[in-house]
Amino acid sequence: MLNMQPYQDPTYFVLLAIGLLPIMVGLLYGRRFRVYETIISFLFLLLTFGGVKWQQGVALIGYIIFELLLIYGYLAYRKRKNASWIFNLTVILSILPLVIVKIAPVMNNGRESIIGFLGISYLTFKAVGMIMEIRDGIIKEVGLSEVVHFLLFFPTISSGPIDRYRRFLGDYKKVPARDKYLALLDKAMWYIFLGFVYKFLLAYLFGVVMLPKISALALAHGGWSWWVIAYMYTYSMDLFFDFAGYSLFAVGISYIMGIQTPMNFNKPFIAKNIKDFWNRWHMTLSFWFRDYIYMRLVFFMMKKKLLKSRIAIANVGYLTLFLIMGFWHGVTWYYIVYGLYHAVAINLCDMWLRFKKRHKEKIPHNKFTEALAIFITFNVVCFSFLIFSGFLNTLFFA
Template structure:
């Protein structure tokens, strides 16, 4: 039996079509075969986490059981003692939820590159789902918690490895109902479009940029021994490969979700058309960006303002921008280039807000037309590509030969 990385092999889609067809027929006629959906989910999870890497499958099962019980315990506490919403209980629940991810992230740093035995593909995205569920349970937004449904939410196979990051309430609302025949046909039509666009992005454009162009230009850059125009070329080619590969994967995940009657949120919305860095983060990896905005940035702003840590709201927002993006950088890894990537984007968000305030104050003096918009897009695009060059780690290899500091 062949084992697959989700959407990494065109033959994976043959299995998908064969498995989803009965479910799609049922949805077309107004029935969601939940038992069958569970079976095909387990089948594709085995395709991904079985075989030579069966240890990751065991880690996944143990992780899901642990998190389902943890959220159940916190939900039980909130339902039984709704008036006693103690902060330390909430903090403990969040710490326990992210503890496995922290262990997985720091293990390579403390054990000379060795991977943690509790790690598996997609642990970060499942952790985001768990944490947001705990936070919304504390806020009273989620009142009814069903362990089986929560496990279905975590193990929804189209999005398990790299998102998009759905919200528990939104997912359950789709899962518990069957769309009308007209709505389902519209979903299938969208799903087909997303799948075809995903093939264009991932198997054609990402192949051209990542497999054909990138190795050659990387070799030329390394042979030039130091900074050269090849590095600039690498910057743009890597940025295009990163976008088309990840956006293609996300389109596949959203398209397959549509076939299953689930409206998984989109992850990319023409990010390179952004006129400033804030708009970029509203278009790039949107479910991750919005997760960090809602569950780190906004809550940190509220905490600092409540305790009057800073007198100025502007200072508060600026500090939170930096912290938020640094956390995102650390989440990608503990290397200097991930951390610098996050820091630069935090500084860019601070600068962007300052510019928007200045622009609003001097609106009559600052021209705004198609030309200025194109200039703004050009500046934003090149800044993003430069930070992607840092993110790639190529500069570490080029100038420091990958040495650890």
């Protein structure tokens, strides 16, 4: 059986065009062919998780059943007295498969867990988000077919963007007006074209053509050198164009299906500070961490009066948030340091913004200072990507 990773092979795009054509025609004429969409989704999931990756497919099926049981179980028991322990247990159980997958290579000599599959992180974020919104009373009922479509929405299943259940359901349950759908198609074609430029031209240039040569030169010189700096910038560009290209494909295909999946990137390299950067980079992930971890942790610390200072609470919140984000990427020292690095950077940024607010009449603000802020932020971010790449581990410890 043919096996393809999403958005990696020209044949995949040809099959997409063929499979999506009836959906486009239906939406143009005011109809959503739900049965056909289900069949197409199943076929593309089979294309991704079938063939040589059949074990991942089995793991995906088991995972979906497990998460559905948790979602429906919590939905049934959430109104009982003293149900907070049920909520906590449900969240822990919901993230448990992801935790096992992340720590398995460390505990098992580099071998992957048999319950792992492509996209398990993003499905977990969706499921946990649903459980938390059920607890908050935002989600009051869950339809089986709707939640399965939400979790297994094939354009975004492998690497996001991370949608929210209610927002997805709002699009899925209705058919956009013809003029609105034509506007969505126009945007979709532009995003797909831009995705090709990003992923198959620019990411290829930086990641396939340039990066191996620069890496070899940096290793040949040993230790710190200008080639390490060149590697830092080249890797950063490769990382952005590859991931942003994938995200543009996912959003473009979603738009064709009448689902307005949120954007993942918004010109992150023109950010004026590190907080601005995280409002532009991998936005659906950073907003998920903000809403479901940072805000809830800060509220808990304020409610329990664990710290008196709001600034201290914010600092602890950021430290916890980015440490979790670091561990989520992988249990290695460079991912953890990457998380700590951003926690320190964002706390220093907060300190600077408070200082700037108190002395705004003394601190100049013009095009030069804005350009300087963008330059500094860009380099701070690129150095974090150098840490993230693991190249320093190869350079100094291999």
